[in-house]
Amino acid sequence: MKKITLSIVKNIKALSKNYVPRWIILLIDSTIALIAAFVSFFLVDTIDAQQELFNFNNGLWGLFAIQVFYFFAFKSYAGIVRYTSFKDAFRQLQTTISTVATVLIINQFLYYYLGKKIIDDAGVIIYGFIAFSSLYFFRIIVKRAYQIVQANTNSSKAYILGTDLTDVAIAEGIISDPKKKFTVVGFISEKKQAKKNKIFTLPIISVDQIPIKRTKGDSIIISSEKLIKINRENPALIQQLLEYNYKIYKLPEIQNWDNTQSLSAEVKKVNLEDLLQRNPIKLNKNRIRKTYESRTILVTGAAGSIGSDIVNQLIPFEPELIILLDQAETPLHTVSLFLDNDHPDIAYKKVIADVTNLKRLNSVFETYKPDIVFHGAAYKHVPMMEDNPFEAFSVNYMGTKNLVDLAQKYNINRFVFVSTDKAVNPTNIMGASKRSAEIYVQAAARNQLSRTNFITTRFGNVLGSNGSVIPYFKKQIENGGPVTVTHKDITRYFMTIDEACQLVLEAGAMGKGGEIYVFDMGKPVKILNLAEQMIRLSGFIPYEEIDIVFSGLRPGEKLYEELLADEENTLPTHHEKILIAKNSFRFSTENFKLLDEMTTSIENCDVENAFNKMKLLVPEYKQADNDDNQPKIKVV
Template sequence: MNLILSVKRFSLKILKRMARNYVPRVVILFIDICISILSAQLTFFLISSVGEGKLKFIHLNWEFVSLVTIQILFFLIFRSYSGIVRYTGFKDSIKQLQTVITTVVTLIVINEIVYSLYQTKILVNGGAIIYGFIVFSILFLFRVIVKRAYQLIHADSSSTKAYLLGTSLTDVAIAESIISDSRTSFDIVGFISEVNKLKKTRILTLPIINLDQLKHKKIRGGTSVIVSSQKLRELATADSDILNQLLELNLKIYKLPDLQDWSGESISSEIKKVNLEDLLQRTPIKLQPDKLKSIYKGKVILVTGAAGSIGSDIVRQLIRFKPKSILMLDQAETPLHHMSLEMESKHPNLHFEKIIANVRNYKRLESIFDYFQPEIVFHGAAYKHVPMMEANPIEALDVNFTGTKNLTDLAIQYKVSRFVFVSTDKAVNPTNIMGASKRSAEIYLQSVARNKSILTRFITTRFGNVLGSNGSVIPHFKEQIENLGPVTVTHPDITRYFMTIDEACQLVLEAGAMGNGGEIYVFDMGKPVKIIDLAKQMIRLSGFIPYEDIDIIYTGLRPGEKLYEELLADKENTLPTHHQKILIAKASYDFDSEKLILLKNLQNQISNNNAFKSIEVLKKLVPEFVPLTEAERQKNAI
């Protein structure tokens, strides 16, 4: 028994090794010629069976040689043997059919010519047509058998049994491509209809089931679902709950990228797991490339916080607009080094500078402005972690307010054309030091923008949480899931606005191009997302079941943390712009001499490192800043 198993394994190993190499084309031609000879013999045999004479099984006369010669000639003309048999598809079938039809037509024409001269034929015209059917059938069958054998040899017993989401022509074409892919690791077992009432029951002989039927595990044959990127966008932007329902059924979801994003490999190799960004994506942003290029092309652009998640993506987004130079400024040495390596590798022709500097150091910043003469500034450097800043308020104010003030003053001094400040939704009615420090920076920018003699356009952009940014909830949850939990959520009702890094940075560039100075641009963040739902989705996307495989626990609100974030992105508090996703916050701050004095006092107290007095001044400067009391924190705690 062991000997038989060993022989089988050895034979399979030899077959796999042979399958890795392509069979020489001359061998395929030889096989096709043999098929032609066999088909000719069968044709002459069938013709002989019609007459009254004795059946003749073997024919080696001149008629037989003529038929095979004509067929070989067209094999060579059309090169029908040149395709790789294991990848036979529709085009190969058409080429075989073309070769056979041409042979049959040529044979009939020659028949008529020979008959008119010598009153004889190579074979009757009906026999030529019979030959065509026989030879095409065997040629096609040979290729199908080889292809199927190759698939079986390379078949993985652990191949993923998957459904295809949707029943449109595109979905059917995707399923056909996956099924015919000899290197596929997916076994398509059916289609999932997005509607409950089914008009058809089968496509490609595979069953069509709806979501209600999927809930009955007895009829389920798949463990995964494949969805096209186009359908994924349609479902996400239509606020459909289909994807969540599939996740709740513990089905893994895979996506097939758009055709232009393929790397040129087989279709199966392009199929990737769906991530959280895919589930939360919204309508794609439409930028004005010509307008943006006219503003950013050929400019020296300074990006602070360039090694951070937002700053680094702003740098990447700017590249396509061909700036003269990008000045990447950050105080974090290692992340900036990694960013520099990426730029050198992917964009060797782009001129950029890697600058280590702290935005609190005015003299250092002044030397940078003096030497490089930046024309546009994107200011993304900031301290952003709410609990950390609650424990270190003077640091939050020093970086977020003083750092912004330093850059603002230098932008005026060196006549920078545009200054784009990246703020946060936490600056709206802040309950924590981080939000209040960013709001104070917004106020300072607005105060200088009031001066009509200043040529620099100061623009503030305000948006919510960015998926996957450094230190955000997504990497935190991911690490907890990798350690098999528990996943910690501060409160069951806590919600946040989310957008992708790519989306946020594109809107920053767009807002930076449209501003006249002094505006606060608010981004349409869509609908707020409950953090508990986010945690459940991440657990399911990782292949686990919430509360069964990985537990979720509540830890209570952290110092300065709100249950709900505010963006003021509504019609009562904002004005529309030409871009549907960018709104302007209505002016809500009146400047007078007292407020300008408060700005100076705040800077003085920060310089004196006096946290208590700095916060006192901050409360007067930002009257809507109402820190949560300990009683309120206890009330919101679990």
């Protein structure tokens, strides 16, 4: 018997995955309407003792025909019954009221001219109540049966954070969701003292009343809009919830919900980028469109995390052609697949090339004649460049020089150089090589014969970028730990890839040449706190389920990064998140000579001499005094 029952349930589940044809729903609705008409005639016509329940007459068929007409008029049979909502109830009410009103009007005409009616007026009202109740009740029964069959016994208990209209709508959507991934058990008021009211018979509790001891898998659901607001006004609240070890999920804004699928599919886990997301960036889209529209744009490092997102951000501004330049074959292929699938109308060319190969770059410029260059290709791993200083000089400095020289040769309109906060008071080869490149870009900007606007953008670490600490921590957590942090006090500036690339485009559009644009990165973040948050977001308890260990500072690494050199000041721009660094570098004859000598040394593969020239060019460079950091190059 048990096997038969399981088989029946299995078959019902299989059938429930398919939608019932509309004509069947219309047939069922018509049958319900016909039975309602029979019952109405029977209840009204009680004078005739011989009256039978199923008595066919012209009046009954007339009432039935009018009802079926309105089924077609309002397409009340078109909805998916298992997902019945208030809109479906309103549609059934429309059809029924329209039928009742039509019959009452016809009754008046028939009584006036013929002295009789289709059915007594009281019978019409009775019919309306019976028909609407039966039609809607049928849908509710089917919906409930579907929910029982499809019930997810592993659904987790969830609180909704907030009690405003959006939060109530989220709760209503989850409660009525047939694929119950979550079971709503209450609402959390953002106020310290919650009112003793209830919503959907569910309690409203304050943050202080949230139970700390709970079953594993309990969750808190929040709207994306509210998450941004809390991050801005009360970030300690999210931190408190994470410390209670709740899983936190977010939903997009209501207008972005996909009505074609279950609401459970819209619920996404909150990640670290969400917690660090600041106010939405307001871009001057008219200025940006005017700058990039119908232009040929070259993006170096286009297969990297920053370069690929710059490409993605450029697409809405409809450039004439985007040239994707990178030396990494497979990542470049991945970017091209994304463009082919998601943006088939965008014109692009993929070019495999090394920025250190001047002849190859010259052929690219000669072939495509770009109007704008975004230069993002670089080596960025600090310890790796400490062990391979020549590659840092060759790619980060010479690669930039090659592109700058070609930009001037081919009269490029704009050249946007993507730099780093590690170029400020550098303590490693990578930062020093990028600072040297900044100086060369600024030197080119001082060339009065040049028609190119040279612009430098400088920002800190980007969350989730290739080689960043986030994917590294994530992999360690997936492997069960421990998570490795270099130092308990180390801090870094962070922003999301989306934020960084939007600001790069904005700065590139506003620049007049020679500026170093510094982005507002917010407050620096302790890497230790970041590691703890990632562990909690993954559903584990730091130091208990996933340990954190300290490995010591790596070669060239310092405890904190700076966005401005000691002698630099900043000037505001029209954008609140973008400042101009007023550089104090002295462009003397001696320094121009150092640039030439450094270039010659790199071309001759004379690493030691290139290093010495770089030290004179960037006097603020000082090797980090770390226990494990032994200079890899002889210092003069």
